[in-house]
Amino acid sequence: MLTQNQIQHFEEKGWLGPLDLFTSSEVESVKKCIETNSSIKEVEGQPMMMLYNNVLNLNTSRDLHLFHQPIAEMFKNNKIVRVLNQLGGDNLLLWNSNVFCKMPGEGEIKWHQVYDSYDPSAYDPQKPALLYPNTEDIINISVWIALDDATLENGCLHFANGTHKEKFGRVQVPAEEGMFAGIKNHKMVWQGRRKYSVVFDFDDNEWEVEAVPARMGQAIIFTERVMHSSPPNNSKKQRRLGINGRYVPPSVQVYPHRLKGDFIDENFHNIKKHFCILVSGQDDYGINVVRDSHDLDNIELEFQTMSNLVRFGHVQLPKGKKEIELETLYKQAMEGDCLEEEPDPILQPRKYIQWQAWNQLKGMSCSEAMKQYSQIVAKLPVVAQEKELPLEEKIKAWLVAYIAKVFNIEADEVNSTLPFERYALGSADAANLVAELGAWLERDIPATALYSYPTIEFLAKHLVSSS
Template identity: 25%
Template sequence: MSLSEREIAQFDRDGFIGPFDVYPREEMLARLPDLRLSLLDRDAAAYALGQAGPIANYDRHLDVAFLEAHVRRPEIVARLRSILGDDLLCWRTEFFAKYPGDEGTDWHQSRNLAIGDGIPQLAATEPHARYPEIFLTLTVWTAFTDATIENGCMQYVPGSHRHVHFDDLRPMRWDAERINRRLRDGVLRGLYGYDTRELQVDADWDTSRCEPVTVEMRAGQCMISWEATMHGSLPNTTREKTRMAFVARYVPTNVRIYPTQSHLNEYGGTADLGNWRALLVSGTDRYGYNRVRAGLPA
């Protein structure tokens, strides 16, 4: 399941690759009802509902067994090792649901995972041997339902990981009134209350010049990309089909995670990171920079 030399060359050129099969479609769809029920049990969730808002369901791989097993799947981890090496941490997971009528996700890219408050969430302590310049985190976007053009599948701009169009160290103002309100290049797009134009390096840069690849996926398939690759998604124009995705983010073990933060502030919510842990999914952690857990308690 490792990437071939041809696939690695393709990934280096484009900044994304896939889709790859992680589960048979029927298995993924069959698991969804029980998964949704398990998410209702928040007794061991990392973040309390309170003021956390939409980020309360981050990192549910830390308390839901299926999601903990998912981020370790050989179909995912073997390919990540081909890119970043053997010693890997899964440091964050998120659900992305797009309900009927929801806007698409606006174009964005991130090198520091600082979108929102402008505080870097990652800091490499040494350059990566293969990718010494920027790309700290790999994102694995898994379709838990079918993702189609009609219900809001992903789009990527090939080669954009080598150019800084959006500076995520700039702070952005969050406003819930922006959601489902704004057209970008004739398409209903936003970023869950943020306006990515506030991050554009060139305020006059025209995103309509992008030539994206639109990726439809079956339930159970995943895409692998740099977070620095410009990406977005289409709006859900259906009347009854929800698109559900689960995103897992990975870094080498030499990266400090949340190096200056005790709380996470995103999308109008605040979460205490006291219960946060990185999950070692491959190799060893010889650095010891982060609070790391091997897996769920038996």
């Protein structure tokens, strides 16, 4: 439960945290769920975490709680809900979630706020995601949970204190200059096909700004009205993974345009299968789609699970006819009968073969295609996952490789139990080794480390125990 001082902090500054709501082990299942159901790909020269929503059927980082139970259960957990009840009332819907993975070297998310609608990157949103009742002053509360340690170096959240009490103007800019342009994943999600995006008419030098680092499992709670941002990830190796859940009272309409039969949102995504989860209290309004979980039947649930194995590289894909069969069954399951024009078999031979295979499935139900797809994937060989070495072994391997390179010898000629002096390391060599090792580990290492811990074994053990 929050103290009165914490509640006052939230009311005055617009945010609160970090709070010790979960231990790192308690959020490990969520972290593992996201890592298992994702892949890392290079986009415009930058590594990027690719995610997929199996309910909305979108390549997106948003609303993964609709399909993945570990995420939904975390955001429904009483440790969160009890705190939110003190800030936002007894009746609350979980309406949105988003994964924020900032890879090393990835750029900033610029200052932004969400005040009276929900589409922070549109200049003049025609389809606001939220419609607030005129009779109430309601705030949209977010809970941001660190799944990696969020540090000053890798781009933790920053808040401009008290800015939730003021609405700032939007400035239209080209999409490549928008608030999410520095983050490849969110640029794709929020800006999509737009030519234009926005930044806010806001000068952070005029406000008290606080950076809020958080350890894995800690939570930061804030109203989306407060100006917030996160700087670039300037670390060389530290990913910053976090996830947020967004909550509103049931009196707020979520995707109000769906009531008119329009299921395409401001980002050109189909939200027909979107739903809210009532996490506390009751819904006396009946204006939103509210369920405890998705309504996928067992056949589609298995199909979505199997398609993730393919999508994220957990099985070895077949070659030749079996590969084409798998591709076309997926198309039949997702789109139904082939309506594409017949490609030229001479100019586009592979596309013609794919078209022909899909066209031969005409009349097969989506459900039957899903079943056949799942049966094939279930028999595919599993890709063996590489086990990550413990930190001590990584350090030893780095030291062996470094010494082998400096003295132009083979790695198997380096003995990790022999003193460094046996390799005739001069003072300059020792200083360079310590400096480069410190840069690799992203920590300061005393210049005397090689003398205090004179072998690779001793030094590696010390660095692990003192980290």
